[in-house]
Amino acid sequence: MADVAAANGQKQGMRISEEVAIQIVGMHKWYGEFHVLKDINLTVQRGERIVICGPSGSGKSTMIRCINRLEEHQRGKILVDNIELTGNLKNIEHIRREVGMVFQHFNLFPHLTVLENCTLAPIWVRKTPKAEAVEAAMVYLERVKIPEQAQKFPGQLSGGQQQRVAIARSLCMNPRIMLFDEPTSALDPEMIAEVLDVMVGLAESGMTMLCVTHEMGFARKVANRVIFMDGGEIIEQNEPEEFFNNPQSDRTKLFLSQILHH
Amino acid sequence: MADETAKFAPGTHPDLKPPVASTGAIKWVRENLFSSPTNTILTLVSLYLVYLIFPPLYGWMIHDAVLNAASRNECQELGSGACWAVVRVRFSQLMYGFYPEELRWRVDLAFVLLFVALIPVLFDKVPHRGYGMIFTVFYPVIAYFLLWGGMGLEPVESSKFGGFMLTVTIGVTGIALSLPIGILLALGRQSNLLVLKAICICFIEFIRGVPLITLLFVASTLLNYFLPPGTYFDLLLRVFIMVTLFAAAYIAEVVRGGLQAIPKGQTEAAQALGLNYWRMMGLIILPQALKISIPGIVNTFIGLYKDTTLVVIIGLLDPIGLSQAILADSKWQGLSTEIYVFIAIFFFISCFSMSRYSIYLEKKLHTGHER
Numbered sequence: 001m002a003d004v005a006a007a008n009g010q011k012q013g014m015r016i017s018e019e020v021a022i023q024i025v026g027m028h029k030w031y032g033e034f035h036v037l038k039d040i041n042l043t044v045q046r047g048e049r050i051v052i053c054g055p056s057g058s059g060k061s062t063m064i065r066c067i068n069r070l071e072e073h074q075r076g077k078i079l080v081d082n083i084e085l086t087g088n089l090k091n092i093e094h095i096r097r098e099v100g101m102v103f104q105h106f107n108l109f110p111h112l113t114v115l116e117n118c119t120l121a122p123i124w125v126r127k128t129p130k131a132e133a134v135e136a137a138m139v140y141l142e143r144v145k146i147p148e149q150a151q152k153f154p155g156q157l158s159g160g161q162q163q164r165v166a167i168a169r170s171l172c173m174n175p176r177i178m179l180f181d182e183p184t185s186a187l188d189p190e191m192i193a194e195v196l197d198v199m200v201g202l203a204e205s206g207m208t209m210l211c212v213t214h215e216m217g218f219a220r221k222v223a224n225r226v227i228f229m230d231g232g233e234i235i236e237q238n239e240p241e242e243f244f245n246n247p248q249s250d251r252t253k254l255f256l257s258q259i260l261h262h
Numbered sequence: 263m264a265d266e267t268a269k270f271a272p273g274t275h276p277d278l279k280p281p282v283a284s285t286g287a288i289k290w291v292r293e294n295l296f297s298s299p300t301n302t303i304l305t306l307v308s309l310y311l312v313y314l315i316f317p318p319l320y321g322w323m324i325h326d327a328v329l330n331a332a333s334r335n336e337c338q339e340l341g342s343g344a345c346w347a348v349v350r351v352r353f354s355q356l357m358y359g360f361y362p363e364e365l366r367w368r369v370d371l372a373f374v375l376l377f378v379a380l381i382p383v384l385f386d387k388v389p390h391r392g393y394g395m396i397f398t399v400f401y402p403v404i405a406y407f408l409l410w411g412g413m414g415l416e417p418v419e420s421s422k423f424g425g426f427m428l429t430v431t432i433g434v435t436g437i438a439l440s441l442p443i444g445i446l447l448a449l450g451r452q453s454n455l456l457v458l459k460a461i462c463i464c465f466i467e468f469i470r471g472v473p474l475i476t477l478l479f480v481a482s483t484l485l486n487y488f489l490p491p492g493t494y495f496d497l498l499l500r501v502f503i504m505v506t507l508f509a510a511a512y513i514a515e516v517v518r519g520g521l522q523a524i525p526k527g528q529t530e531a532a533q534a535l536g537l538n539y540w541r542m543m544g545l546i547i548l549p550q551a552l553k554i555s556i557p558g559i560v561n562t563f564i565g566l567y568k569d570t571t572l573v574v575i576i577g578l579l580d581p582i583g584l585s586q587a588i589l590a591d592s593k594w595q596g597l598s599t600e601i602y603v604f605i606a607i608f609f610f611i612s613c614f615s616m617s618r619y620s621i622y623l624e625k626k627l628h629t630g631h632e633r
Contacts, residue, residue: 068533068534070530089538093536096533096535097536099534100534101530101531101534103527103530105527107525107527107531109528109531109546109550110550111549111553111627111629120535120537120545120546121535121537124541125535125537155629166531170534173535173536
């Protein structure tokens with residue numbers, strides 16, 4: 001897989017290092033009796049951009065939520081930055097500092113202003129001096145194109161603006177990996193574009209990204225690899241052109257025909 | 263009128279005053295009091311009730327009331343209304359109980375300083391709030407020495423405490439301590455640590471399942487059996503503890519309600535940013551949960567404050583207890599209405615202030631996220 005990823009990276013002019021960012025080996029997860037993730041094996045190189053798709057209930061959100069331990073896995077191994085995720089709180093907090101996450105419903109803190117949302121974690125977790133944190137936050141708000149909203153509360157912004165703030169909030173922690181959990185699913189069509197633009201920009205800057213999304217245009221444009229999941233398993237993974245033009249399994253073909261022919 | 267009907271070129275029309283009937287008092291009266299036949303009838307009935315109630319009340323409370331008299335009989339000779347003379351004569355007793363007269367300035371000072379200590383807590387726009395907060399932190403110590411003596415001040419025993427001073431002391435202590443304890447209990451009840459969770463649930467359910475009077479009785483009598491012989495444990499201190507624990511159990515449930523109303527996404531976002539448990543609670547979850555819980559918390563505080571009158575049952579002389587003593591005086595026999603009305607007014611002012619403050623706080627904390 002690394003060969004494919006490396007070749008693909010060269011094709012798109014984005015550098016992928018040989019360094020491993022995330023390694024998932026034989027990972028299983030159950031919700032009570034229900035076996036949600038079955039034998040997940042996945043290696044992500046630093047700088048790689050992976051799009052994960054699949055029908056709802058296929059376990060794709062659960063899988064990326066295991067990477068920063070918002071969900072606990074019960075068997076197998078997950079290594080992030082060569083640190084294994086176990087019950088060790090110190091390791092978990094360390095990994096969460098390095099892994100940013102963007103949620104479907106933004107999850108901004110409604111009682112804090114946009115700027116405070118962005119500076120909170122750097123100040124309290126990274127111990128950045130306040131002035132420095134504010135300065136950095138403004139740079140990221142600039143990058144997601146909403147510096148003028150810094151003093152507003154999240155409730156006063158549109159959905160697309162809120163999601164861009166959420167991205168800026170994650171970036172303020174200088175993460176090495178970004179996880180996106182259906183970032184555009186709760187947005188109106190014209191707002192999807194503004195969020196995707198920001199994500200494309202981020203991909204071009206070389207960020208390691210894992211995106212659960214059904215935006216196939218986005219996948220074609222920036223992904224090195226597209227992963228298709230169903231029933232808690234990784235059914236198929238390939239570089240985008242191959243994945244879309246020449247899907248291997250019947251399940252993938254059916255899924256693609258359902259989402260592409262509308 | 264001429265210029266109001268005049269024609270203007272497009273884009274040059276000046277702002278005209280709206281017609282009188284659609285603004286001001288007339289509009290308000292028409293829309294709010296006489297908008298429909300039902301509304302009109304209700305308005306008229308209400309006006310009639312006001313007419314029935316208020317003039318006699320005014321007469322009794324103010325116009326025909328007697329302020330200066332030496333006994334009830336004298337009052338009755340002077341006027342047909344309320345005999346406020348009893349309150350006037352016994353005022354200081356209703357306020358301080360049996361606190362030594364020459365030391366009452368200490369109570370007054372503690373009371374005034376209470377407001378100085380409260381201001382930085384209640385309002386965030388006051389100048390030098392940081393210094394104010396430091397004073398607030400030390401206020402309990404200052405108040406303790408002022409009220410009970412020590413550090414060069416003449417000691418006063420708790421048994422001398424009484425009247426509204428006692429009400430305020432128990433009320434303020436209970437309110438100040440029950441909120442943090444209640445929050446910790448609420449967090450404990452939601453904890454993943456099973457033992458901690460079980461302890462918190464048992465505590466909350468036990469306290470809530472028992473009447474406050476029972477707890478006060480336990481405080482005044484039963485506790486002696488449990489403590490090693492010879493330990494002296496001030497009765498008022500025991501009351502503080504019981505009242506605080508009682509209110510804390512209720513606060514815990516109110517706060518738990520608030521915590522459950524916070525979407526799970528808030529916790530996840532905070533965790534994903536690397537915040538640890540206490541920072542997540544202190545910076546993200548509790549500020550939102552407490553805001554939602556304000557009405558319930560203030561409700562509990564008001565309940566606690568009024569429940570302080572129950573201490574009369576274990577022999578402490580709060581205003582109700584003193585009123586019984588005053589009414590036993592042959593000079594003032596039968597004037598219970600006046601005394602109780604006075605006590606009611608005092609409680610109403612305190613509780614209504616808390617209620618208004620809570621509304622102010624809710625408005626201030628509203629950040630427009632419920633669009």
